[in-house]
Amino acid sequence: MDAHEKGFFTEENSVEVVTSRNATATDQRLKRVMEVVTRKLHEAVKELEPTQEEWMEAILFLTRTGHTCNEWRQEFILLSDVLGVSMLVDAINNRKPSGASESTVLGPFHVADAPELPMGANICLDQKGEDMVIGGHILGTDGRPIANAVIDVWQANDEGFYDVQQKGIQPDFNLRGVFRTGADGRYWFRAVKPKYYPIPDDGPVGKLLGALGRHPYRPAHLHYIIKAHGFETLTTHIFDPDDPYIHSDAVFGVKESLLAKFQQVEDPVRANELGFLGKFWQVEHDFVLARPEE
């Protein structure tokens, strides 16, 4: 037997020695995952040649990241987000046919039981922020309107906070709502102009961003989950293209097709109709859903 047959580890055969131990694994997918993870980890180590001290720094970084996770904080998801891994997994799982709206990350602020509201309702419950009216159509890739599409929308307020981050300050379910389209596929509702906000940056991931010279901000956006019978569910955002962070979203969620137009409107008659007091923002944005077979 040579060193390889004996299973002894060397720099040269490190990947084969480690992955060959999984020969009898019954879960073929897990075996494959660990084969790739081991190979890529070893490739990274061989390319970087970390010192023992650097290796220990990495161990302690992962440990601090784990210790920062609790019931309401998921620092490993944040790490995945800032390294573009979350967006990559999203992209791979949501390759859309031509013409369909693109997806982006769900984020941690969705709430399952937001109230269903009549079309046109104002989801801003505390009258804070700059008024905004948002509308558009839910369409198939054939351009036909989709009836009974369910639009679940949520957004941060004008200071960059979601209701769940400011319990007792914002009303429950502030800036959240569920709407259902009629035969024309049209949706519309009233809200406030959202603002950019930082991801939680007081933990190990925030410190890493700081050490890399990166800011923690996400450009202003509204979140959507759009469901309709016979169509693939779409989880996405629309973004304000004039946001200062539009080209440097800390979690890489921006796509060209997700830029909406935020138009400022000065029209007292229309404002009055909408229950607004002065200038307001207007966004028109259609969403196109793909069918599973497309």
Added chain:
Amino acid sequence: MDAHEKGFFTEENSVEVVTSRNATATDQRLKRVMEVVTRKLHEAVKELEPTQEEWMEAILFLTRTGHTCNEWRQEFILLSDVLGVSMLVDAINNRKPSGASESTVLGPFHVADAPELPMGANICLDQKGEDMVIGGHILGTDGRPIANAVIDVWQANDEGFYDVQQKGIQPDFNLRGVFRTGADGRYWFRAVKPKYYPIPDDGPVGKLLGALGRHPYRPAHLHYIIKAHGFETLTTHIFDPDDPYIHSDAVFGVKESLLAKFQQVEDPVRANELGFLGKFWQVEHDFVLARPEE
């Protein structure tokens, strides 16, 4: 501007978009580390195409691993160990000139303040296990003995436990000792034959090993740190080549050159000299230290 210039993320340009954010990092080594880590992570994701559920499983595995770490348990080091990463980092940092003894992992059971003992002392303080006498020389690569070499040795007992794992059961500093060579470079001490033992396998890493069909055992070994003025410090083990797990060390620590000969001796006169009652084990093993300039 095309999508790339705008910094918008796509499957194709994911690595470049993420790593270009670190352009202004002042710590060049950290920048390089994150460039390689990001690239290898994205390569792994692109090769595996994980589902959202698999991604979440990975997040939760890392979270559980972090939550298992505490003052006396380091589950991320264990993860690094079972994936061969610890041994790879050790190998990269301890490339030895021809003829020098090879290193292996330190492990978590070293204690800094073990007592210095007179040459020949018995480090077994509780008379449990099969008697063993171990000796050899500390040499330079030129074959000359090294005087004043300090040999820090520690081992598990005949049931596979270190003293620090059985406080109150084993005496403090059981099976540990520090010896110093004379002009002849010779060392020797008495001990007991060590036994294979499992790495801690009641946490996420143990569960992963189980799911991969891997056992958690390390073959029987003694640990050494050998220091001498003018030479590189050597952190290593010697292993029992007849151990049932010698070809499948859970942490990949075995190297061909670290196999010692554990000979059973039946010699009443010699046993009597050593203070042993019957048959005993004998190990002769030389260690060769490299100079930094070699």
